[in-house]
Amino acid sequence: MHIAELTAFRIRIPLKKAIRHASHARTETENVLVRCRLDNGIIGFGEGVPRDYVTGETIEQSLALLRATDLRAQLEPCRDFVQAVHWAERLRLNPVPGDERGRVGNAARCAVELAVLDAFGQHFGEPLSAVTRILAPELYQPQAWVRYSGVITSARGLRLRFAAWAMRLNRFDQLKVKVGIPGYDDVARLRRVRRIVGRRMDLRIDANEAWPATQAVERITELQPFGITSVEQPVPHAELAQLAEIRLRVQTPIMLDESLCSMHDAETAIALKCGQLFNLRLSKCGGMIPSIRLAQRARQADWGYQLGCQVGETAVLSAAGRHFAASV
Numbered sequence: 001m002h003i004a005e006l007t008a009f010r011i012r013i014p015l016k017k018a019i020r021h022a023s024h025a026r027t028e029t030e031n032v033l034v035r036c037r038l039d040n041g042i043i044g045f046g047e048g049v050p051r052d053y054v055t056g057e058t059i060e061q062s063l064a065l066l067r068a069t070d071l072r073a074q075l076e077p078c079r080d081f082v083q084a085v086h087w088a089e090r091l092r093l094n095p096v097p098g099d100e101r102g103r104v105g106n107a108a109r110c111a112v113e114l115a116v117l118d119a120f121g122q123h124f125g126e127p128l129s130a131v132t133r134i135l136a137p138e139l140y141q142p143q144a145w146v147r148y149s150g151v152i153t154s155a156r157g158l159r160l161r162f163a164a165w166a167m168r169l170n171r172f173d174q175l176k177v178k179v180g181i182p183g184y185d186d187v188a189r190l191r192r193v194r195r196i197v198g199r200r201m202d203l204r205i206d207a208n209e210a211w212p213a214t215q216a217v218e219r220i221t222e223l224q225p226f227g228i229t230s231v232e233q234p235v236p237h238a239e240l241a242q243l244a245e246i247r248l249r250v251q252t253p254i255m256l257d258e259s260l261c262s263m264h265d266a267e268t269a270i271a272l273k274c275g276q277l278f279n280l281r282l283s284k285c286g287g288m289i290p291s292i293r294l295a296q297r298a299r300q301a302d303w304g305y306q307l308g309c310q311v312g313e314t315a316v317l318s319a320a321g322r323h324f325a326a327s328v
Contacts, residue, residue: 001123002077005037007113008066010059011314019311020154021178021208024051030059032108036115042123046114047317048107048282049310055103055261062108069093071112084120084133088113089289103261106286113287114320128288128320129327136292139299139328146325149174149202152193154181160189164196174202176232179223180210186219190226199227206232209258211290213242220250230277233257243274254320255279258306262286266294270301277307282321283313295328 014028023173032048050057074091077214078084084108091113096104117128120233133140155163167175177193179186186205194203205228211219216234223231235243240259247254256269261284269275278298285291291307298305307325309318 001079001120002039003036003075003116003119005035006071006115007035007037007106008063008111009033009035013312013314015312016057018148021181021206024053024208026311028272031312031314031317032059032062032111033314033316034066034115036112038119038123040123042119043226044115044117044119044122045316046111046116046118046320047283047314048111049312049317050107050111051284051310054258054284055106056099056309057104057107062105062111065093065096065105065108066112074094074162078120081120081124081126081130082134084117084124085131085215088116088287089135091116093316100264101262102264103284103286106261106290107283108282109290110285110287110317113289114282114316122312127324128323131288132292132324132327135289136328139292139295141327143326145222146322147173149176149195151176151178153178154184156184156189160192161196164193167201168197172201174204174205177205178208179205180207180219180234187222190223194226202229204228204230204232204255206257209233209236211235213239216243216246217249220246220252224251228252230255233259240274241272247274247276253277253304257281257284257307260285260294263290263293263297266297270297270303276303278303279308280305280324281308281310282324283310283317286298288320288324291324292328 018027034046036044050062093105150167152163179242213235232254237259257279280291
């Protein structure tokens with residue numbers, strides 16, 4: 001079975017409400033959607049969410065990279081889904097000058113990979129979650145359903161109370177609260193949230209690179225009394241090396257997000273001992289397969305990991321995320 005056509009689309013979708021955190025505010029999303037058509041007419045779709053403040057790529061750069069890459073030269077027939085999976089792992093876009101971390105183009109690669117796996121999965125009767133079984137049997141734990149955690153972004157005052165009560169009444173087990181937003185009192189917000197959701201709900205925070213390394217210990221320490229179980233990306237990636245000392249001075253485990261976009265990032269973080277957790281996001285990490293490989297590397301290093309998502313994912317990328325979460 002051959003790939004007959006790969007088509008990339010630029011899609012712009014308004015959000016129902018503005019989403020704001022320490023590093024960005026967004027009212028709409030611009031994503032890359034890729035359609036893969038096999039020579040028998042079967043069509044698959046994949047999606048990537050380029051964010052310049054995460055992977056250093058814009059929507060324009062993603063589309064330009066796809067145009068510049070000779071994907072036709074990489075195409076080969078696939079006689080079964082296993083061969084299709086291994087082909088998808090070998091898929092490479094053109095290298096980007098200066099991209100030492102191997103992150104620029106991850107959203108575009110994710111869109112192509114997922115589209116190809118979707119199309120071949122339909123043809124061979126295999127779900128996307130079978131990729132985990134094929135590539136990482138030691139991680140493969142199929143589940144019939146996936147539980148999401150809740151998130152509170154920029155709400156405060158009465159809206160914060162409503163949001164926290166909504167999390168409790170809808171019986172979420174886990175909740176993430178965005179912190180580090182200029183002009184916000186994080187201590188007061190966390191105190192209010194914890195009082196409403198109760199002591200049993202798992203509560204973690206995400207700073208989105210908001211704090212300079214010189215302030216991170218103080219900021220984390222003042223929030224620890226509210227029982228937070230992790231702090232996500234407390235400092236900018238440029239100050240990553242300083243997280244090694246910060247990690248030793250706080251009780252709360254540190255999760256990497258903006259600093260974890262590739263295997264290069266993973267190896268750097270593990271070598272520096274600057275955290276304990278990875279936040280894997282399919283588009284950010286380059287697709288289903290690179291995310292699986294990062295989970296394997298985390299496990300080898302005795303680091304934890306979770307699956308996250310990006311603001312503005314449509315049903316295409318969200319469905320792929322559920323296949324990951326239901327199999328890893």
